Amino acid sequence: MMNITISNLYDSDYQLWLESTINQLRQGDFQSVDWPNLLEELADLGKNNRRALKSLLTRLLEHLLKLTYWQSQRDYNQAGWKKEIRNFRLQIADLLADSPSLKSYLREILAKCYLDARNLLIDETKLDASIFPLEVLASLEEILDQNWLPDFGET
Secondary structure (H helix, E strand, O other), X not given: OOOOOHHXXXXXXXXXXXXXXXXHHXXXXXXOXXXXXXXXXXXXHHHHHHHHHHHHHHHHHHHHHHHHHOHHHHHHHHHHHHHHHXXXXXXXXXHHHHOHHHHHHXXXXXXXXXXXXXXXXXXXXXXXXXXXXXXXXXXXXXXXXXXXXXOOOOX
16 A cells, blocks of 8 residues: 555545454554544444435335325235335334434434325325325324324225
8 A cells, every 4th residue: 555544544445444443443553543534434424324314214105195095006016015015124124222212203204204205105196285284194103103004094
């Protein structure tokens, strides 16, 4: 490696920077650690988890709404929608298992994610917006419950 220092390794070879930083920390070589980039990476980890949760919750709500209100497509698509619902719930559960404190974040963003999902679905289905309620269709616990599905009888 030619003239690669720890300070520019971050920009030139991220994986090598990461491995070097981990080794430096394990060996207690705190003087050599690239602290500015390490702190930025740690801050980004939290942001990434939040972004992932927001995306997963929005997609979960979108599929619950499809199942509940998109009657013309339900018979043909409901198996796939239910599979996606289970998949999004499993991914959310995995993130929450690693970081249980993020459940309070889900509560904070539930209403916004619901409105985002609602708007996405209105765009996709071309159904009248009045079909979709403005209020979230269930509690967060129900939405995340692997065994709960909305009542999609005739609406």
